[in-house]
Amino acid sequence: xxxxxxxxxxxxxxxxxxxxxxxxxxxxxxxxxLRRQLCREEQIDFLFEVPDLNQRAALWQSVSGYQIVVYxxxxxxxxxxxxxxxxxxxxxxxxxxxxxxxxxxxLNRQAATLTLQNNLTVTANVIFGAKxxxxxxxxxxxxxxxEYGTPNIDIEExxxxxxxxxRKHTFLYPRQASSLYHTTKIMDTDLLWxxxxxxxxxxxxxxxxxxxxLFTDESEKDQRLLPFFNYDExxxxxxxxxxxxxxAGYPLTxxxxxxxxxxxxxxxxxxNCVRLAVDKPAETGELRIFNQFSETFSVNDLAxxxxxxxxxxxxxxxxxHIENPRMEAETHYYxxxxxxxxxxxxxxxxxxxxxxxxxxxxxxxxxxxxxxDQIYRNVKWN
Amino acid sequence: xxxxxxxxxxxxxxxxxxxxxxxxxxxxxxxxxLRRQLCREEQIDFLFEVPDLNQRAALWQSVSGYQIVVYxxxxxxxxxxxxxxxxxxxxxxxxxxxxxxxxxxxLNRQAATLTLQNNLTVTANVIFGAKxxxxxxxxxxxxxxxEYGTPNIDIEExxxxxxxxxRKHTFLYPRQASSLYHTTKIMDTDLLWxxxxxxxxxxxxxxxxxxxxLFTDESEKDQRLLPFFNYDExxxxxxxxxxxxxxAGYPLTxxxxxxxxxxxxxxxxxxNCVRLAVDKPAETGELRIFNQFSETFSVNDLAxxxxxxxxxxxxxxxxxHIENPRMEAETHYYxxxxxxxxxxxxxxxxxxxxxxxxxxxxxxxxxxxxxxDQIYRNVKWN
Numbered sequence: 001x002x003x004x005x006x007x008x009x010x011x012x013x014x015x016x017x018x019x020x021x022x023x024x025x026x027x028x029x030x031x032x033x034l035r036r037q038l039c040r041e042e043q044i045d046f047l048f049e050v051p052d053l054n055q056r057a058a059l060w061q062s063v064s065g066y067q068i069v070v071y072x073x074x075x076x077x078x079x080x081x082x083x084x085x086x087x088x089x090x091x092x093x094x095x096x097x098x099x100x101x102x103x104x105x106x107l108n109r110q111a112a113t114l115t116l117q118n119n120l121t122v123t124a125n126v127i128f129g130a131k132x133x134x135x136x137x138x139x140x141x142x143x144x145x146x147e148y149g150t151p152n153i154d155i156e157e158x159x160x161x162x163x164x165x166x167r168k169h170t171f172l173y174p175r176q177a178s179s180l181y182h183t184t185k186i187m188d189t190d191l192l193w194x195x196x197x198x199x200x201x202x203x204x205x206x207x208x209x210x211x212x213x214l215f216t217d218e219s220e221k222d223q224r225l226l227p228f229f230n231y232d233e234x235x236x237x238x239x240x241x242x243x244x245x246x247x248a249g250y251p252l253t254x255x256x257x258x259x260x261x262x263x264x265x266x267x268x269x270x271x272n273c274v275r276l277a278v279d280k281p282a283e284t285g286e287l288r289i290f291n292q293f294s295e296t297f298s299v300n301d302l303a304x305x306x307x308x309x310x311x312x313x314x315x316x317x318x319x320x321h322i323e324n325p326r327m328e329a330e331t332h333y334y335x336x337x338x339x340x341x342x343x344x345x346x347x348x349x350x351x352x353x354x355x356x357x358x359x360x361x362x363x364x365x366x367x368x369x370x371x372x373d374q375i376y377r378n379v380k381w382n
Numbered sequence: 383x384x385x386x387x388x389x390x391x392x393x394x395x396x397x398x399x400x401x402x403x404x405x406x407x408x409x410x411x412x413x414x415x416l417r418r419q420l421c422r423e424e425q426i427d428f429l430f431e432v433p434d435l436n437q438r439a440a441l442w443q444s445v446s447g448y449q450i451v452v453y454x455x456x457x458x459x460x461x462x463x464x465x466x467x468x469x470x471x472x473x474x475x476x477x478x479x480x481x482x483x484x485x486x487x488x489l490n491r492q493a494a495t496l497t498l499q500n501n502l503t504v505t506a507n508v509i510f511g512a513k514x515x516x517x518x519x520x521x522x523x524x525x526x527x528x529e530y531g532t533p534n535i536d537i538e539e540x541x542x543x544x545x546x547x548x549r550k551h552t553f554l555y556p557r558q559a560s561s562l563y564h565t566t567k568i569m570d571t572d573l574l575w576x577x578x579x580x581x582x583x584x585x586x587x588x589x590x591x592x593x594x595x596l597f598t599d600e601s602e603k604d605q606r607l608l609p610f611f612n613y614d615e616x617x618x619x620x621x622x623x624x625x626x627x628x629x630a631g632y633p634l635t636x637x638x639x640x641x642x643x644x645x646x647x648x649x650x651x652x653x654n655c656v657r658l659a660v661d662k663p664a665e666t667g668e669l670r671i672f673n674q675f676s677e678t679f680s681v682n683d684l685a686x687x688x689x690x691x692x693x694x695x696x697x698x699x700x701x702x703h704i705e706n707p708r709m710e711a712e713t714h715y716y717x718x719x720x721x722x723x724x725x726x727x728x729x730x731x732x733x734x735x736x737x738x739x740x741x742x743x744x745x746x747x748x749x750x751x752x753x754x755d756q757i758y759r760n761v762k763w764n
Contacts, residue, residue: 078491109460109510116506117499120569124498128491151553153546160556162544164535167715171533174542174553176575183576187502187569193558194565198709199764327580333549382581 002026003278004088006075006126007096008068009053010035011227012142012211012270016094018218018225019271020278021066028069028088029053030080031097034118036228038104039235044374047229047244047366056225063221076118081125085133092138092278093130097122098188102146102179102326103234103379112180119184120191127195138202138281140274143189145209145263145293145336146182147175150329155336158207158289178328179381193287200285204277209263209293211270212239213355214362227267231370233377239264239302241375243356246310246317247363248370256324258300259331263293263338266349276344290340294348309356313364327381384408385660386470388457388508389478390450391435392417393609394524394593394652398476400600400607401653402660403448410451410470411435412462413479416500418610420486421617426756429611429626429748438607445603458500463507467515474520474660475512479504480570484528484561484708485616485761494562501566502573509577520584520663522656525571527591527645527675527718528564529557532711537718540589540671560710561763575669582667586659591645591675593652594621595737596744609649613752615759621646621684623757625738628692628699629745630752638706640682641713645675645720648731658726672722676730691738695746709763 003020007013008029021027031053039046051059057068069088073080075097098119099105105115123141130137148155151174160173172193175186192203219225230236231244233253242252265273273292282288297305307317324330342348363370385402389395390411403409413435421428433441439450451470455462457479480501481487487497505523512519530537533556542555554575557568574585601607612618613626615635624634647655655674664670679687689699706712724730731737745752 078495109514112510113460113503113506116502116573120498120502121495124495128494132491152551153544153549160544160546162535162542162556164542167535169534171556172558174544174556175572176554177572178576180573180576183572186572190557190559190565190568190572191498191562194560194562 001091001278002089003092003094004084004090005029005094005096007031007098009033010096010100012267013096014056015216015218015227015267016271016274017068018060019216020275021060021068022064022218023275028071030071030073030075030084032072032074034099042234044230044232044235045371047231047363047369050228051224059222059224075122075125078125081129085129090134090137092140092281093126094274094278095123095126095139095141099181101235102181103377105179105181106381107379115181116184120187123188123191127191127201130201131199136284138204138278140204140206140277141188141192143205143207144182144185145207145291146177146179147186147189147207148173148336149176149178150332150334151176152333155291157291157337157340158205178326196285196287202282202284202286204282204288204290206273206277206290206292208270209265210237211265211267212237213267213359215358216268216271232374234379238299242302242306243359243363244370245375246306246315247360247367248372249316250372250375251318251320252303252306253376254299254303254319254321255326256321257330258303258321259298260328261296261298261332261334263291263296263336264351265292265294266351266355268349269294269346272346273341276341276346280344291336291338292341293338295350296334305351306356309353310360312357313360315360325378325380383473383660384471385474385476386466386472387411387476387478389413389480391415392478392482394649395478396438396609397598397600397649398653398656399450400442401598402657403442403450404446404600405657410453412453412455412457412466414454414456416481420481424616426612426614426617427753429613429745429751432610433606441604441606457507458503460507463511467511472516472519474522474663475508476656476660477505477508477521477523481563483617484563485759487561487563488763489761497563498566502569505570505573509573509583512583513581518666520586520660522586522588522659523570523574525587525589526564526567527589527673528559528561529568529571529589530555530718531558531560532714532716533558534715537673539673539719539722540587560708578667578669584664584666584668586664586670586672588655588659588672588674590652591647592619593647593649594619595649595741597740598650598653614756616761620681624684624688625741625745626752627757628688628697629742629749630754631698632754632757633700633702634685634688635758636681636685636701636703637708638703639712640685640703641680642710643678643680643714643716645673645678645718646733647674647676648733648737650731651676651728654728655723658723658728662726673718673720674723675720677732678716687733688738691735692742694739695742697742707760707762
């Protein structure tokens with residue numbers, strides 16, 4: 001299948017591109033290096049250097065024999081979208097091409113505006129591009145579990161049957177997010193759902209939880225194929241960041257009470273979920289929604305797991321509760337369903353102490369590169 | 383109170399500005415004439431010429447003695463927003479500054495992109511402007527009943543109490559709109575609700591139904607103070623358009639079965655609703671939502687009412703059901719609640735035959751200006 005991975009330079013985009021390529025698909029990636037640019041602007045270094053997309057595609061071809069086509073450009077620009085869609089004629093589009101960090105979206109007005117405009121414009125352009133150039137293509141959109149927030153009832157998989165005053169209706173599950181970034185993902189869902197109903201697009205919206213890890217089967221052959229790895233509070237996801245903090249001797253910084261519970265998954269599961277969704281597309285006129293995570297943890301759980309694993313490596317790890325810069329419930333009910341991807345065939349990879357030890361040992365190689373001044377960012381929600 | 387009316391050149395913006403001014407408020411308007419520009423581009427004429435904002439403000443001052451401050455510029459541009467907010471220091475902001483037509487948003491990719499970017503960027507800039515320059519100001523945002531769509535259960539006023547698997551949660555009423563324009567209004571609500579919770583803004587979101595009419599107390603003194611009046615299928619609201627079609631001897635074009643039911647209101651009620659909301663602001667940290675309409679009609683109801691009134695004026699009126707260019711339910715359950723504004727003191731103006739006769743007679747003065755080629759636009763939803 002011809003699969004176009006938008007945001008193909010990203011933490012998940014590049015591993016996804018390799019994974020789909022390794023599974024026999026014809027893959028192209030598109031990216032404008034926005035994430036690298038934002039990191040540069042905010043003085044954020046990756047844990048290790050990462051080659052550019054053309055270099056990575058060449059490396060991948062040398063180790064796998066498979067070609068990944070590279071398009072460099074801004075998907076906010078219709079001319080670029082039209083060029084890529086007309087040239088590659090995708091049968092599936094995996095859409096990661098968004099500003100993906102909640103703290104970045106709360107940094108200041110300019111960052112908020114960039115997040116809002118970039119994320120919505122790219123999603124709209126993907127919809128218009130599919131309509132114009134490949135109306136039967138399956139759009140696989142990366143959403144987030146954060147769209148649901150933390151309601152006091154069970155979180156269903158995308159939809160909610162409501163009985164009210166003796167009548168019934170099935171709604172998109174009502175969404176209420178706790179950052180501007182997550183709110184733009186709600187808007188994406190609204191936009192996709194409108195055009196699915198109106199134009200008969202076929203869309204899978206993956207409500208993904210926070211991802212951790214960096215090793216995948218495809219990067220085993222050459223370390224330069226690993227995705228970039230953030231350990232700062234803006235772009236670093238919590239478990240990845242805790243691992244780096246543990247290695248650096250920097251306290252594991254838990255925001256507030258630490259009871260914030262989310263559905264997490266290993267990067268390997270992300271790739272498998274996306275591939276399963278691509279292999280069995282949504283129907284024409286269907287918005288198919290999966291809750292994409294493997295297990296739930298509180299932030300306290302994660303800090304304790306990292307501390308326990310770190311102890312085995314003789315790391316001195318301190319857990320520190322700091323004032324929560326975010327506006328979020330620090331203790332809450334959380335019971336999200338997630339059976340759709342299991343039904344498609346996912347075998348989840350559950351977080352083990354071996355995973356943590358592997359990450360801690362890997363990160364230790366780069367201990368000298370960790371700039372602890374870059375971790376704490378104090379991006380306040382209000 | 384110092385009240386800033388954004389989109390103050392519009393069909394509702396200008397009458398609102400005069401109405402608030404007449405009630406003793408210090409009023410400023412901001413607009414970039416976007417609506418006039420879009421009409422020009424699409425070869426759409428207003429029923430009668432309308433002076434520009436500076437001319438209207440001068441006219442208003444000459445008949446009322448009250449000054450309305452005029453700012454001309456694009457609210458998508460932060461520099462303009464900052465200048466206006468810093469200069470006028472509003473205590474209330476009435477936000478109409480959006481591309482307001484469903485058919486325009488479905489015209490083509492460019493129009494869709496303009497609608498999405500303009501509406502979201504202005505709303506975001508209003509939020510950022512309030513936060514930076516007047517964090518206690520009350521934002522009165524014009525939303526639309528179309529955000530709710532036509533669910534099979536009662537439409538509550540903004541919020542829905544859900545009981546699910548033995549637990550309870552109150553959600554924003556789940557929204558599902560039937561045009562891109564209406565979908566941008568859902569996104570506005572999501573955006574406002576996020577920042578209300580995060581920054582403690584005070585916001586009233588008015589879920590308004592389609593408005594008809596053009597006469598208000600303030601325009602009685604000089605006909606040049608009337609708002610602009612569209613009779614085309616893109617920007618003309620249905621009852622206004624039917625009145626012009628009746629006068630022009632053009633069939634009243636009902637889309638499909640005509641059972642599409644919505645909550646309508648007279649332009650006089652719009653002004654009263656906005657004034658009542660301004661006079662009794664939402665609390666700090668409150669998103670207050672009112673369903674703003676006075677009575678429900680199907681499109682068939684409206685066509686029949688116009689035909690009946692027209693008969694009294696010896697107009698030959700034919701009602702024609704044409705293929706529905708939109709994607710919408712043509713018969714559906716519709717029971718929206720609307721008690722909030724009545725509780726604030728609204729005395730609704732119900733549509734009477736006198737209203738229709740007054741409109742028909744007024745429009746007849748401009749019969750020679752009606753260009754019937756401009757009515758039918760055939761903007762197809764898919």
